[in-house]
Amino acid sequence: MAGPAPDEALAGAFEQQRGRLVAVAHRMLGSRADAEDAVQEAWLRLARQDPASIANLAGWLTTVVGRVCVDVLRSRKTRPEASYDDQLPELVVMEDGDGAPEDDALLAESVGLALLVVLDTLHPTQRLAFVLHDMFAVPFEEIGQIIGKSADAAKMLASRARRKVQDTPRPTDERRQQRPVVDAFLAAARGGDFEALLRVLDPDVTLSSHTPRGVVVRTGAAEVARRVQRGARAVATARRALVNGRPGVVVWNAHGKLLGVIACTVADGRIVEIITVNGPERLASMGLAARPD
Structure with missing residues (x-):
């Protein structure tokens, strides 16, 4: 009572x-x-x-x-099962510029977000x-x-x-080292270049796709590259983004509908983990909307 x-x-x-x-x-x-x-x-x-x-x-x-x-x-x-929200870290998405010094102030705002991951x-x-x-x-x-x-x-x-x-690298340093790898990944996906995708993916890379129906996990460079190739066919526009302070991508279809957010983790010059999110409610919580002009 x-x-x-x-x-x-x-x-x-x-x-x-x-x-x-x-x-x-x-x-x-x-x-x-x-x-x-x-x-x-x-x-x-x-x-x-x-x-x-x-x-x-x-x-x-x-x-x-x-x-x-x-x-x-x-x-x-300790819980053997986890909800959709528990499995996916809170993602905060920000526009990513070209890495010029004046962008560092914007990036500094994401340090606290990246710290959540640590x-x-x-x-x-x-x-x-x-x-x-x-x-x-x-x-x-x-x-x-x-x-x-x-x-x-x-x-x-x-x-x-x-x-x-x-001991965790500063987000600014990480971004400068990781962005070229993510850019190469994006270019390979856009061009449907399977071999180029394999070159930027770690052999044991993990792809976790978060949807309203649940989470699908794929492992291995070849399997992930094939999935990325198929998914890229629906993408008309892809823009650089900072996802929790690290390089990522936001994608839209030809009609301007937001398709999803891609967060990448890079180690030793290759992508070791990819998280994709395409649930409308989750995307809306990130403040993302229609394709920018």
């Missing part, structure tokens, strides 16, 4: 914290929708709490949201410690209380996460 609703003053204080809480949860979970859900859960728990028992509302809410996020991340790792590789408690301390200046004593560990243990978790993040 739910307790009494928070009074108006407490509700107002919660709303003042909402933006910060959503930002914390977004960095933790990599999904705006999941972040909103985590903050809503904190609100529901607040409604069942005696306001007099909360000495520090901001700290209490951070603790609740942090624990909810850790539970969600642990659930993702954070997703961390253990849930490492991610929480790093996000809360390095991004939101939460003391290690408070972080330790959230995860049930000492302040020193929380500091160690954040340090390990920080080293992993720092």
Whole structure:
């Protein structure tokens, strides 16, 4: 049975914290929708709490949201099945210029987006410690209380996460190294050049096609090249894009209908992973519409 609703003053204080809480949860979970859900859960728990028992509302809410996020991340790792949204990282698509120095400011805005991909590789408690301390200046004593560990243990978790993040190449450098490979891939796909596609694809490349009906995964350069050749026949316009700060492509058909987004991961001069998205709702959430003039 739910307790009494928070009074108006407490509700107002919660709303003042909402933006910060959503930002914390977004960095933790990599999904705006999941972040909103985590903050809503904190609100529901607040409604069942005696306001007099909360000495520090901001700290209490951070603790609740942090624990909810850790539970969600642990659930993702242990759950045998995953929803469509869980399988696909949140993709933010931006226009990609020609790599001129003046484009670097635009690219810098995507650093935080690319960081989400790195954070997703961390253990849930490492991610929480790093996000809360390095991004939101939460003391290690408070972080330790959230995860049930000492302040020193929380500091160690954040340090390990920080080293992993720092070892990740800067998006600007990655873009300059990867863009020619993705451009060669795009040219080969447009020209239907099977051999050229094989040259830019890693032998063990993975193609994950995300659709409203589910995810189809193909592996191996030859299989992926054949699929890319078939799909390219429907494409009339293809434009460079930054997908979470990395080189990608947006494609339209001859009637100006948006067909999808392609995100590429490059390593050692070859594409090792391709993610394609063609679900209308997902594409709409990226702010993409009809073909540009």
